[in-house]
Amino acid sequence: xxxxxxxxxxxxxxxxxxxxxxxxxxxxxxxxxxxxxxxxxxxxxxxxxxxxxxxxxxxxxxxxxxxxxxxxxxxxxxxxxxxxxxxxxxxxxxxxxxxxxxxxxxxxxxxxxxxxxxxxxxxxxxxxxxxxxxxxxxxxxxxxxxxxxxxxxxxxxxxxxxxxxxxxxxxxxxxxxxxxxxxxxxxxxxxxxxxxxxxxxxxxxxxxxxxxxxxxxxxxxxxxxxxxxxxxxxxxxxxxxxxxxxxxxxxxxxxxxxxxxxxxxxxxxx
Numbered sequence: 001x002x003x004x005x006x007x008x009x010x011x012x013x014x015x016x017x018x019x020x021x022x023x024x025x026x027x028x029x030x031x032x033x034x035x036x037x038x039x040x041x042x043x044x045x046x047x048x049x050x051x052x053x054x055x056x057x058x059x060x061x062x063x064x065x066x067x068x069x070x071x072x073x074x075x076x077x078x079x080x081x082x083x084x085x086x087x088x089x090x091x092x093x094x095x096x097x098x099x100x101x102x103x104x105x106x107x108x109x110x111x112x113x114x115x116x117x118x119x120x121x122x123x124x125x126x127x128x129x130x131x132x133x134x135x136x137x138x139x140x141x142x143x144x145x146x147x148x149x150x151x152x153x154x155x156x157x158x159x160x161x162x163x164x165x166x167x168x169x170x171x172x173x174x175x176x177x178x179x180x181x182x183x184x185x186x187x188x189x190x191x192x193x194x195x196x197x198x199x200x201x202x203x204x205x206x207x208x209x210x211x212x213x214x215x216x217x218x219x220x221x222x223x224x225x226x227x228x229x230x231x232x233x234x235x236x237x238x239x240x241x242x243x244x245x246x247x248x249x250x251x252x253x254x255x256x257x258x259x260x261x262x263x264x265x266x267x268x269x270x
């Protein structure tokens with residue numbers, strides 16, 4: 001009787017082992033399905049949303065590139081945040097969610113790299129030169145950087161911490177000129193707007209912004225601008241939530257196709 005009492009336990013153990021094996025196979029199958037998602041890292045195919053923080057001077061050209069990117073990669077969405085490079089860098093180091101940072105100067109990019117928030121080495125993708133923006137027709141007859149220092153001139157500059165402001169100050173220092181503006185603005189677009197609204201006679205901004213403004217302003221070149229050309233670096237951010245798509249957008253910016261859009265907007269090749 002002892003033997004007959006023990007026999008039923010063997011098939012039960014086999015059944016339990018079989019069930020455990022089925023559960024293990026099910027778990028493996030489930031894990032395999034999860035890793036096969038099309039938008040998973042390493043899939044190589046751009047998908048989903050990518051967030052790009054970019055200098056204000058890139059607004060027009062990057063908007064064009066963003067639309068082009070979405071068209072070439074159906075199902076993707078490029079969201080931009082434009083502003084002064086210093087403010088954007090501070091936001092990134094403060095934890096703001098972003099995938100890509102395109103700065104108007106190596107100095108502001110360094111804020112991000114020093115904080116360990118960039119993935120890899122930033123690459124310079126374009127350069128930009130300064131120009132004086134005046135009212136249409138140049139009623140003040142401004143012909144040089146020195147003309148901006150004349151008494152009574154209402155001139156606007158970007159804040160010194162912003163790349164366009166730092167470049168303007170560098171040009172003034174190289175010319176040994178002193179200029180007290182009526183205001184310092186947070187980014188190049190804000191400085192240009194002061195002229196467009198006739199709240200200032202002139203502003204020192206980028207050539208690309210003068211071109212983007214069309215007939216709202218008139219541009220005046222000055223030789224000292226050659227001493228203050230800004231390099232624009234771009235980088236993948238360490239906290240990127242969509243690495244593959246972010247890399248694909250950076251690739252477009254640096255491609256011949258992307259460079260055509262940027263140089264068409266007045267940027268200089270790196």
